[in-house]
Amino acid sequence: MTLHEVFGDAASDSPPVEVSALAYDNRRVGPGTVFFCVRGFTRDGHDFAADAVKRGAVALVVDHPLALGVPEVLVDDVRAAMAPAAARLHGDPTQRLRTVGVTGTNGKTTTAYLVRALLEAAGRPTGLLGTVTSIIGGEAHEVARTTPEAIDLQATFAQMLATGDTDCVMEVSSHALALGRAGAIHWSAAIFTNLTQDHLDFHPTMEDYYASKRKLFEARPGITVVNIDDAYGRRLAYEVAGTTDVVTVGIDCADADLRATEIDSDFNGSTFCAGGLKLRTPLPGRFNVMNVLGAVAAVRALGVDDETIVAALPAAGRVPGRFEPVDAGQDFAVLVDYAHTPDSLENVLAAARPLTRRRLVCVFGCGGDRDRGKRPQMGEISARLADLTIVTSDNPRSEEPGAIVEEILAGIADRSATEAIVDRHAAIQRAVGLAGPGDVVVIAGKGHEQGQEFEAGRKLPFDDVQVAREALRARLVA
Helix, strand or coil: CEHHHHHHHHHCCCCCCECCEEECCHHHCCCCEEEECCECCCCEHHHHHHHHHHCCCCEEEECCCCCCCCCEEECCCHHHHHHHHHHHHCCCHHHCCEEEEEECCCCHHHHHHHHHHHHHHCCCCEEEECCCCEEECCEEECCCCCCCCHHHHHHHHHHHHHCCCCEEEEECCHHHHHCCCCCCCCEEEEEECCCCCCCCCCCCCHHHHHHHHHHHHHCCCCEEEEECCCHHHHHHHHHHECCEEEEEEECCCCCCCEECEEEEEECCEEEEEECCEEEEECCCCHHHHHHHHHHHHHHHHCCCCHHHHHHHHHHCCCCCCCCEECCCCCCCEEEEECCCCHHHHHHHHHHHHHHCCCCEEEEECCCCCCCCCHHHHHHHHHHHHCCEEEECCCCCCCCCHHHHHHHHHCCCCCCCCEEECCCHHHHHHHHHHHCCCCCEEEEECCCCCCEEECHHHCEEECCHHHHHHHHHHHHHHC
């Protein structure tokens, strides 16, 4: 494909250079590659353009001339130019790959897993892109971020088509939407789960956070599914009405198009009625009922029949690190969950409370170099909803772990049922050691993550599930 075919009028004066690849990292440049000089938060890609040319770049995408001896495509925003160029180079794959985007603060991963499971049950091979894993042609791969950069994303869509996938479900982060990674995608459906405080280290205000999320729905998806129990969801449904077909879901809102009623939830899952169906999910808690509603509304709109939904749902949706039980034969429950925002922690503890016959114990921390405002909020929530709170470290990154713990403790007025153990391994051991028959121990914050991040990018192996399992084994053989 020529430079003009990839960039259109932006490259109308360029020579007929053949393009075989795109890159935003100079280390990934080879012969036939166009290098995008992206301005990042700490580095400017223009500073690496000369090295890219040495490595074989046949052209550069720039926001000011560099005169390095290769054709330059001059654009106002280099980052924004990546998505449409990548889509053209790969033949605009989402015109053929039915693509579902899931965005919101909480519930994205579970909802995406549910949508994929129901589409697969309908005989539609479905790829997955998300926080926990990516699945392409039925094969799982590790992920570096929730939503890949546009160049990688469009290449992945093309790979899905090549390996037989007909559909794709992907989590779409606010960062990706704000930075244009999700541009040039033809959305068959888009789902909004909720919006609560998070990422205010990146977004200056909640209004900016919401505006980023709304970009997914401004792309005019074929169908929009919105949780209108959420205040931002109600606003979104109103604002995008008329630009996309909107299906509303809810539990408390009686006017929702698809509403859950007669909800019964226990440790083994939930049953409820919605849309004339009696549904059973292995996922406990009202928040998971809402995740199911969003998934069901989306796949219905995409042509999955009710009989398939009812039959497939009881085996769908289990996600590593999401309300994941750790069972070694003990007489109390241990649950690991990714909850790392005030709202998600409150939801998880509220779902765990009915499962306990005695005490609810919560172990959690907060990540470093992230929104500090949520730390005391999460301390208050755990102290209010759990019988015992053990505040510990999460991913401290460049911050002092003990200082983060102190900021969490600042939200707890009465600390008589609170302990602070900075070492996460020791904190989990303490919670497991204290648990008695009928108790429920919730270990929150890291979920599926396989490492703990410290200063200077140092990452040490750490798995909440494995640490909890080891603590249980040690207790049971003692």
